[in-house]
Amino acid sequence: MKTPQPLAFETEIHEMETIVSKLEQVPAIGGNSEEIKRLRRELTGLIRKKYANLTPWETILVSRHPARPQMMDYVESIFDEFVELHGDRAFGDDQAIRCGFARFGSNKVLVVGHQKGHTLKERQACYYGCAHPEGYRKALGKMKLAAKFRVPIICLIDTPGAFPGIGAEERGQAQLIATSILEMFRLATPVICIVIGEGGSGGALGIGVGDKVSMLEHAYYSVISPEGCAGILWKTANEETKPKAAEALKLTSKYLRDFGVIDDVISEPLGGAHRDPREMANTLKNYLQRSLRELAVHSKEALLESRYQKFRRMGFTLEASTGMTSPAM
Amino acid sequence: MPCPKCKATLYRKDVQAKFNVCPECGHHMPLSARERVRQLLDEDSFEEWFTDIKPCDPLGFVDRIPYSKRLVDEQRKTGMNDAATVGKGFIRGRSVVLCITDFQFMAGSMGSVVGEKLTRAIEEATRLQLPLIIVSGSGGGARMQEGILSLMQMAKVSGAISRHDAAGCLYIAVLTHPTMGGVAASWALQGDITLAEPAAMIGFAGARTIWNTVRIELPEGFQTSEFLLEHGFVDRIVHRHDLRTELASLVDYCEKSQS
Numbered sequence: 001m002k003t004p005q006p007l008a009f010e011t012e013i014h015e016m017e018t019i020v021s022k023l024e025q026v027p028a029i030g031g032n033s034e035e036i037k038r039l040r041r042e043l044t045g046l047i048r049k050k051y052a053n054l055t056p057w058e059t060i061l062v063s064r065h066p067a068r069p070q071m072m073d074y075v076e077s078i079f080d081e082f083v084e085l086h087g088d089r090a091f092g093d094d095q096a097i098r099c100g101f102a103r104f105g106s107n108k109v110l111v112v113g114h115q116k117g118h119t120l121k122e123r124q125a126c127y128y129g130c131a132h133p134e135g136y137r138k139a140l141g142k143m144k145l146a147a148k149f150r151v152p153i154i155c156l157i158d159t160p161g162a163f164p165g166i167g168a169e170e171r172g173q174a175q176l177i178a179t180s181i182l183e184m185f186r187l188a189t190p191v192i193c194i195v196i197g198e199g200g201s202g203g204a205l206g207i208g209v210g211d212k213v214s215m216l217e218h219a220y221y222s223v224i225s226p227e228g229c230a231g232i233l234w235k236t237a238n239e240e241t242k243p244k245a246a247e248a249l250k251l252t253s254k255y256l257r258d259f260g261v262i263d264d265v266i267s268e269p270l271g272g273a274h275r276d277p278r279e280m281a282n283t284l285k286n287y288l289q290r291s292l293r294e295l296a297v298h299s300k301e302a303l304l305e306s307r308y309q310k311f312r313r314m315g316f317t318l319e320a321s322t323g324m325t326s327p328a329m
Numbered sequence: 330m331p332c333p334k335c336k337a338t339l340y341r342k343d344v345q346a347k348f349n350v351c352p353e354c355g356h357h358m359p360l361s362a363r364e365r366v367r368q369l370l371d372e373d374s375f376e377e378w379f380t381d382i383k384p385c386d387p388l389g390f391v392d393r394i395p396y397s398k399r400l401v402d403e404q405r406k407t408g409m410n411d412a413a414t415v416g417k418g419f420i421r422g423r424s425v426v427l428c429i430t431d432f433q434f435m436a437g438s439m440g441s442v443v444g445e446k447l448t449r450a451i452e453e454a455t456r457l458q459l460p461l462i463i464v465s466g467s468g469g470g471a472r473m474q475e476g477i478l479s480l481m482q483m484a485k486v487s488g489a490i491s492r493h494d495a496a497g498c499l500y501i502a503v504l505t506h507p508t509m510g511g512v513a514a515s516w517a518l519q520g521d522i523t524l525a526e527p528a529a530m531i532g533f534a535g536a537r538t539i540w541n542t543v544r545i546e547l548p549e550g551f552q553t554s555e556f557l558l559e560h561g562f563v564d565r566i567v568h569r570h571d572l573r574t575e576l577a578s579l580v581d582y583c584e585k586s587q588s
Contacts, residue, residue: 162514164534165543169552174513174533175562181484182519185491201471201480202514202533209484223471223480223511228538232473233392249476250388259387261477308488312448314481315441316387 004067004274009058013050013271016043047271054218057243059252060226062218063197067274069281071098071113071156071196077281078288079104079111085142091171094135095126096159097207099142101151104285107292110146112139112207113156116197129198130163133176136206140180143187150300152190152292155207160225162203177206184209185307190295192288194266195219196273199251211307212291214264215253216284218272221262222251261314332356350569357506357526357569361407362414362431365464369573370418370427377416379449384411384442388476396474399435407433411442412467415450417459421577426454428463430512432505436468439512440475444482447516451489460499460580461490465517470510483515490519499583501576504531504554504563518562522579524572525554525563 006014020039054062062068075082075098084100086093099112116129146153162173184191184207191210198204199221215221224232229249230241237245250256253265266287269276295303330341334356344351348368349358360368366375390396404410412434417426428450430437447463454461471479493500502520504513506529514533525531532552539547550556557563567575 162533163542164538166539166545166547166551169532169534169539170556170560172518172560172562174510174531175518177514177533178487178516178518181515182487182491182494185488186495202483202511205480205483206514209487221477221480223476224473229473248388248390248392249473251477256477259478261481308492311481311484311488314485315444315475315478316385317441317445318383318385319381 005065007058007061007065009061010050013043013047016046044270047275051218051271054252055243056220056246056249056252057226059218060220060246062272062274063220065272065274066118068197069273069277070118071111071115071158073277074156074196074281074284075100075102075111075113077278078102078285079109082111085145086138088134088137088141090137091134094132094138096129096131096163097135097139099139101146105289107289108151109292110142110151110153111156112143112153113196114159114203114207116158127163129159130161131159131203131206132163132165132168133171133173136162136176136180139207140176140183143184143191147187147189150189152192152295153187153210154288155191155193155210157193157195157199157204157208157221158197158219159200159203160198161200162206174202177202180206181209186304188300188304190292190298190303191307192291192295194284194287195221195262196284200225209307209311211295211303211310212263213261213310214266214287215256215262216266216273216280217253217268219253220246220251221253221256222249224249226251259314333358348569355527355568357528359432359466359506360569361433362409362429365429365431366414366418366427368569369462369464369576370420371422374419375416375427376418377414378453379415379446380410382410382442382445384440384475386474387441387478388474390474390476392474399474403434407431409434411440411446412437413443413446415446417453417457420462420573420580423460423577423580425460425462425576425580426450426457428461430463430465430467432466432468432507435472437466437512438469438472438479439467439482440472440479441482443472444479444485447482447486448489451486451493455489455493455496455498458496458498458585460501460583461493462501462503462576463516463520464503464505465508465512466505467512467517468507468509470512470514480511483511486516487519490516494521497585499580501579503567503572503576505529507531509533509535521583522565523563524565524567524575525557526569526572527554527566529554531557531563 079102117123335354
């Protein structure tokens with residue numbers, strides 16, 4: 001299999017992939033000779049080794065890979081049906097957040113997610129996954145509808161951040177995110193949030209309050225982008241400071257699980273979700289099915305209480321009275 | 330001292346007597362949490378809560394200096410443990426829970442301590458069925474040095490506010506200069522009533538970020554209290570001198586009915 005658009009750190013992998021695929025096409029050698037099999041094994045080992053030790057900055061690059069599956073790709077591959085619901089009833093229909101009812105197996109759910117777009121045209125229409133206030137208003141409206149009929153909600157998070165622009169500020173970017181975060185604590189139905197790519201700050205959290213919050217292995221979730229962080233701390237975001245910032249922010253799935261911020265790390269196919277979108281979709285589908293089953297047994301009250309307690313525990317403080325560093329509480 | 334706005338030469342004492350409002354042009358300068366308590370609450374009525382919660386450095390964050398060192402420096406400079414002061418007091422005889430984020434301490438940014446203190450105070454307000462007032466002043470919003478944990482404080486505090494609201498209690502948000510980023514995108518804009526001091530900068534994205542993204546001139550008065558009032562996100566702009574009276578009056582209007 002050939003890597004789509006290799007990343008900078010994948011040069012070695014890419015070179016070997018090119019050799020293998022060229023050799024495969026030579027009829028005299030054939031696709032199954034011992035030599036090719038050996039090379040394939042070596043290539044797999046190389047990818048495995050590289051991807052087991054990605055630096056935080058490399059993780060960021062993978063999470064932003066242009067061929068990485070996006071929300072609408074998962075909608076296509078996981079669900080049997082998607083009935084899209086448009087519009088925020090106040091201003092417009094933000095293309096950076098898409099919502100709709102979906103079925104898979106015997107489950108019916110509402111899917112809400114950021115869409116970044118694959119083609120240039122699509123990317124421009126949805127501002128590269130950066131939602132405006134109307135996107136959050138739309139999402140909240142549909143989530144309330146789902147909660148009314150106790151339809152579980154699945155939020156697929158993938159945004160560099162909420163859109164920073166004049167119109168967004170005029171129409172209350174901060175207000176709509178604030179409202180959405182608060183109201184999500186009241187949705188009386190199971191809510192599962194998965195960071196599938198980029199978890200960019202408030203723009204991610206705006207649809208990120210749930211009973212389960214998990215991440216794909218090579219996704220990131222951060223209070224600020226490494227570029228933004230580097231710009232503030234080292235005055236400039238360049239090839240040296242961005243990786244430093246990514247490192248300092250501890251924004252990868254492993255760290256977040258250790259901090260108690262996410263429940264699970266969902267493993268990706270060898271070499272990242274973009275190398276095998278179908279396998280990724282299957283893994284995610286199984287995870288969602290399992291989570292829905294787990295959450296279905298709880299009463300509405302128990303669900304809301306544990307959702308509250310989940311976020312209530314987050315953070316680390318030092319209490320003089322106990323002298324302990326512990327998760328808050 | 331010169332007024333940062335009109336440049337008039339002022340006596341520090343005169344400025345302090347007016348709670349850091351310029352006597353010449355009315356410019357509102359930052360006010361420390363201690364002074365804010367004195368401005369808003371009846372004399373000696375403040376019972377401060379959770380004073381022994383201190384910050385730590387869960388990420389081991391190092392930029393130009395380590396975060397742990399930065400914290401010690403800030404604590405020495407301000408005499409505070411962290412940016413939030415919370416507790417209970419009286420506004421002209423009305424019992425309220427008051428939370429303040431102090432701009433002096435790391436620009437009033439929100440880390441685990443701010444989130445934890447606010448959450449506990451709000452939970453207390455809910456338990457005691459008291460009105461809640463949060464005075465926000467935060468330049469950067471979430472505190473970068475605590476990474477994702479500071480982002481999660483937005484959710485944590487919001488959860489507590491949703492319960493305070495569900496219990497039928499009043500929350501008045503007071504926005505002061507500046508209230509930006511994650512603080513604006515959470516508790517600062519979740520009030521039943523939103524008040525703002527004049528000419529405070531309030532918004533989600535910083536002006537530089539917006540400029541870098543859209544590359545067009547930002548309109549005059551962009552992201553000020555007046556801008557938010559005009560666009561419908563603030564109930565009233567209140568001069569610092571009138572804030573106490575206004576708060577007392579609003580608390581009366583929203584008193585829980587006994588029936």
